[in-house]
Amino acid sequence: MTQLGTQSAYLALCPQSLPTRLAHVVALIKKLGEDVQQWHVKEVGDGNLNLVFIVQSPKGSVIVKQALPYVRLVGDSWPLPLYRAFYEYHALTRQAQRDPGSVPEIYYFDETQALIVMEFFTPHVILRNKLITGETVEGLGEFCGKHCARMAFRGSELSMQSSDKKADVALFAGNVEIPAITEGLVFTDPYFEAAMNSHTPELDPVVAQLRANVDLKRIVQSMLAKFASNTETMLHGDLHSGSIMSTETESRVIDPEFAQYGPMGFDIGMLTANFLMAFFSQPGHRKDDLVGYQTWILSVVKDCFVAFQKEFRHLWSTERTGMLYPKTLFEDQGHSSENACEFVLGNIWTDALRFCGIEMHRRCLSLAHNADFESIEDTSVRARLEARNIEMGLSLILNADMLSTPQDLAGLARKINEKDIL
């Protein structure tokens, strides 16, 4: 009988071996019962980096997630360190503290096996699938905005003690290879003919024009510099509609294995990009109520930013206990810090729009496209929609500081959605 423990060498789980190997984990027995014969295991991982199993018994259910030592998308030719499970574990515990109930509860963590046993969200499904099939989620924008604001604020030196924050920066600085994926695939590869790139063939002229834009490349690289060096807060690092699970009325965030310290605008920017990609891809998925559903997606984008700003202002006035913009310097002197808060929010906003534009580009031009566009089989239809998406991204990167409000952002998306670029 194999007992899982920190002394055993790493070995990938399979549905057959899982019950035996996890039979002695107390946290699992509590959730599923002692009789492993009754544990039903289903492999559900559709990600690229991990094994994911749902384990159910008459008593309960859990998710077992185990990191793989390579990127599945490109076979085992791209090795990837197992220690990312360690960072996912640490990220999940911090997210749970900073926005309780927003992420799966952890039942068990085994560092050597790169394995986390956690809460199974049911009947939640991956948000991206809902957006492709045209389903709405009540309160989605507000949940996302509030979550991003809490993570941004409470993980920064606006809130944390500097010594704790610096120790955490040191911890997460060990997560080198995972951020390197983002650094290459997101910020650099889309803008030249990198080996692993691909795009819809009809986009050739659009792509050529984009890659000839030297100002664009300069700005994107300045955002890469921020992403790599500006350790303002702990990021999810890969917050897209595939990292959110929702029912009709409830949403949860999963998969923070790309966690790192980075700029406050990153997560909300990446997430906004994924909403906007859902928006621009809709004509490839439906004719009925197209306008109504697209309008709903844009309302999510707006709600998300409005909720972010509202929650951030609230935390600014109630939880500003870190060394930045201290009350000793403002309120205690009879000086309002509201203006300072608006400046900080303004910087987050322009950063977010630029990260958003970059994510919109890379999902059409680099490795790892997303299903919003990829599932549109007619490539001429797909290319036409992707072209709008690329133009929106370009506009956000170049002109982020010319948009003032979430309404401006939604208005720009509506305008570009009506353009015939290809």
Place this chain on the structure above:
Amino acid sequence: MTQLGTQSAYLALCPQSLPTRLAHVVALIKKLGEDVQQWHVKEVGDGNLNLVFIVQSPKGSVIVKQALPYVRLVGDSWPLPLYRAFYEYHALTRQAQRDPGSVPEIYYFDETQALIVMEFFTPHVILRNKLITGETVEGLGEFCGKHCARMAFRGSELSMQSSDKKADVALFAGNVEIPAITEGLVFTDPYFEAAMNSHTPELDPVVAQLRANVDLKRIVQSMLAKFASNTETMLHGDLHSGSIMSTETESRVIDPEFAQYGPMGFDIGMLTANFLMAFFSQPGHRKDDLVGYQTWILSVVKDCFVAFQKEFRHLWSTERTGMLYPKTLFEDQGHSSENACEFVLGNIWTDALRFCGIEMHRRCLSLAHNADFESIEDTSVRARLEARNIEMGLSLILNADMLSTPQDLAGLARKINEKDIL
């Protein structure tokens, strides 16, 4: 006989114990000879945090620097971790690689004793003393500018491999208490009545007006956020005219125990502040050739920035081997990256001017004033000169983006030097 080793508990050296305690260090015997009777020890530390000894024999000389477990300036009531010697050691080795010959060579390091034995620069003296007594140093600005550019560029992801840079960020993130001194004393305390503050009494109205400026406090706090979170490169962290030793023709940089990762504009900004404080304080030190000497100081400021920019551009075109602004994206595509380099330099410039202004404030308003002003005994004279210095700092912080060139900066200093504020 006490033998110094990593197993011994920390014990502060004194001139009497030093030869015996270091008698078995091979590197010292090589420099000074085996006969410790011939080792002449002189305590020279005038710093606040360390013991510093010159040890000389007929054969040679060395500096022995040992960290103290508290800040001397305020007695032993402010404990300070000994591990800063560890960071000084690591900083010195990196500085020696990145700008060979600019810093003392290390002969021996003992982590437990928080002790570094290193090259003794002679006949060099502390630059601040030269600036107070009115001596010039040939090539000073060029040396400083080139040094800052090499440190900024070669310690960043413009040059370094990201994995190496991230490992280094993690290493230096352990240096919490030392940056905390800067965070408090430099960025926050000057702008309210902090307990350890002091200023020349005649400055009261100027100080009151400064502390009532909410926009100023907001901008300074945004610079603190950059200082604390923007890990662009390894900083010296405390580069002022007391951290430079010069002869008439040669300069060297010492004392990087405040090393941390931070923004590229920080070191050159702090150093510029110290040149400008030397400039504004001159009327308190001499009447003869006042204008000539002040003109020379401003030429150092200009030379420093010109050399920084020239060296940075040179490294940009010859050593850009990191992930930021990669040649694959620019030169390899037939696209110039010169414009990108100018944008990066532009950001360094405005950051530097703001850090400069903040340093000019804190040296008159917070703890740890400097001798340029402090040694002017007539407080009404001192206050008049400090008032100009404070106004210059204010102008730099508020209007950094309105100055374009080192000549503009020098021009502003000349203008404010003629104002009667008090």
